[in-house]
Amino acid sequence: MPGSLNSRLNGPLDSERVVAEAVALGFETAGVATGSRSGHVAHFREWIRAGLHGEMGYLARRSAVERRSDLTRTLDGFRSAVVVAHSYADADPAAGSGDRSRAVVARYARGRDYHHVVGERLEELGDRLEAAAGRPVQRRAYVDTGPVLERDLAQRAGLGWFGKNTMLIHPRRGSYFFLGVLLTDLPLAPSSPFREDHCGSCRRCIDACPTGALLGRHEDGAPVIDARRCISYLTIELRGAVPRHLRPAIGNRVFGCDICQEACPWNESFATPASEPAYMSRPDLDRPSLVELARRLLAMSGKGFQREYAGSPLSRAGRKGMLRNVCVALGNWGDQEAGPVLAAALADPAPLVRAHAAWALGRVGSAEALAALATRREVETDRTVLAEVEAALREAEADDTQGSDVCLDIVDG
Numbered sequence: 001m002p003g004s005l006n007s008r009l010n011g012p013l014d015s016e017r018v019v020a021e022a023v024a025l026g027f028e029t030a031g032v033a034t035g036s037r038s039g040h041v042a043h044f045r046e047w048i049r050a051g052l053h054g055e056m057g058y059l060a061r062r063s064a065v066e067r068r069s070d071l072t073r074t075l076d077g078f079r080s081a082v083v084v085a086h087s088y089a090d091a092d093p094a095a096g097s098g099d100r101s102r103a104v105v106a107r108y109a110r111g112r113d114y115h116h117v118v119g120e121r122l123e124e125l126g127d128r129l130e131a132a133a134g135r136p137v138q139r140r141a142y143v144d145t146g147p148v149l150e151r152d153l154a155q156r157a158g159l160g161w162f163g164k165n166t167m168l169i170h171p172r173r174g175s176y177f178f179l180g181v182l183l184t185d186l187p188l189a190p191s192s193p194f195r196e197d198h199c200g201s202c203r204r205c206i207d208a209c210p211t212g213a214l215l216g217r218h219e220d221g222a223p224v225i226d227a228r229r230c231i232s233y234l235t236i237e238l239r240g241a242v243p244r245h246l247r248p249a250i251g252n253r254v255f256g257c258d259i260c261q262e263a264c265p266w267n268e269s270f271a272t273p274a275s276e277p278a279y280m281s282r283p284d285l286d287r288p289s290l291v292e293l294a295r296r297l298l299a300m301s302g303k304g305f306q307r308e309y310a311g312s313p314l315s316r317a318g319r320k321g322m323l324r325n326v327c328v329a330l331g332n333w334g335d336q337e338a339g340p341v342l343a344a345a346l347a348d349p350a351p352l353v354r355a356h357a358a359w360a361l362g363r364v365g366s367a368e369a370l371a372a373l374a375t376r377r378e379v380e381t382d383r384t385v386l387a388e389v390e391a392a393l394r395e396a397e398a399d400d401t402q403g404s405d406v407c408l409d410i411v412d413g
């Protein structure tokens with residue numbers, strides 16, 4: 001440990017000491033924000049009012065919105081928020097490979113669940129601050145799930161600016177990091193807020209987003225996302241069917257999406273692989289073959305899935321959600337090799353899985369795929385699945401007719 005950090009760790013309990021303690025615990029950087037109210041709350045409310053949060057009802061609950069607007073509603077006696085950043089950057093051969101027969105899991109989700117990793121470390125940080133303060137410290141730790149505007153606090157604590165991709169970007173670390181927040185009753189001095197916007201005229205993230213989810217900056221400067229179109233939302237948060245018109249744009253992403261971060265020059269220049277072993281990829285989530293992944297998931301029960309992915313972010317999507325995502329990716333690959341496993345998925349007990357398998361078989365379009373759809377049409381009892389089966393058969397037929405039209409045109413010409 002460098003001498004200066006060591007001496008700060010033995011110094012008085014001020015903001016410098018708090019940051020030093022956070023860094024000693026393995027966080028890359030940290031800062032302090034004070035003031036229980038945020039200037040961003042009106043923007044947050046407007047975003048909810050416009051329905052851009054989709055089905056993420058927990059964001060829109062009245063009590064949760066109110067708690068976001070005033071931190072003293074969450075911690076009586078709130079004085080300061082310690083905000084930490086924990087890097088999960090990964091060199092990622094997956095995204096660059098372009099091999100559509102393999103699944104891409106977003107970087108943040110390939111290892112252990114960050115809620116646990118960051119949460120445990122924030123508790124440890126709280127214990128250390130309490131020992132240094134020599135009195136009980138009122139505190140609450142949040143990572144992602146609480147009614148807290150984490151990026152707003154991070155910007156106020158000096159950790160970075162809001163990029164047009166809505167990510168909090170650090171000028172020397174890029175954006176591949178989690179945020180954690182420790183609300184305390186400690187009277188700490190605030191760090192300098194990060195006021196610059198380093199995006200300038202760049203719009204690489206907006207242009208790269210395959211679903212058009214990034215809407216650019218609002219006239220007040222806030223970046224706006226339509227979460228209902230974001231692949232991260234569609235593959236993790238959405239419980240029902242993925243809207244048909246968005247399925248092709250999802251490609252082979254089966255859990256989360258990093259495209260607007262991959263496009264960002266600040267990540268190209270500054271993201272260096274994380275040193276945290278907990279975030280290293282599980283072997284089965286490192287570019288798994290889509291067919292293999294589908295086979296494994298189909299063989300699991302819902303409980304078996306939760307056992308297999310306990311402690312992994314993937315548990316949030318559940319078996320049905322993951323199989324839905326893998327079916328979409330298999331349909332986007334569209335290779336005949338996907339046919340047999342999709343035919344098996346067409347008999348899955350979950351209608352959600354059958355519906356997406358039907359869509360994917362239509363995209364594969366081989367004689368075997370169409371035969372599996374035709375057979376299912378005779379026995380299917382779920383109306384939604386039946387509609388997907390019929391649409392897939394209709395579209396495959398239309399493609400076929402279009403194909404022969406093209407031939408005729410050529411012959412006629």
Ligand code: B12
Pocket residue numbers: 039040041043044047056059106107108143144145146147148149150151152162165166167168169175176177178179180220221222223224225227230232233237255256257258260
């Ligand atoms: C809901 C949510 C999502 C939703 C919506 C995303 C979104 N951009 O809002 C979905 C499911 C799509 C999602 C996806 C992802 N998420 Co998410 N998500 C959240 C969550 C739980 C809430 C975010 C929220 O409230 N959104 C609503 C908007 C309106 O609020 P906001 O994002 O804070 O944006 C502020 C700015 O717009 C701002 N603002 C900025 N400038 C200005 C200027 C002015 C003048 C004003 C008035 C306002 C303003 O006002 C808003 C309020 O502060 C946070 C954790 C948390 N509790 O904060 C994690 C969080 C934002 N997610 C995170 C991550 C890692 C991701 C993914 C990268 C995961 C992945 N690989 O798939 C993607 C990235 C997609 C993207 N481009 O955003 C990290 C981001 C870390 C970072 N460096 O920024 C967080 C902080 C979780 C964590 N603890 O680490 N996420």
Ligand code: SF4
Pocket residue numbers: 165208209210211212213214225229230231232257258259260261
């Ligand atoms: S995470 Fe993917 S889908 Fe979502 S905004 Fe970024 S590029 Fe678009």
Ligand code: SF4
Pocket residue numbers: 163164165166198199200202203204205206263264265266
């Ligand atoms: S890609 Fe460009 S516009 Fe988007 S967040 Fe990065 S710097 Fe900003």
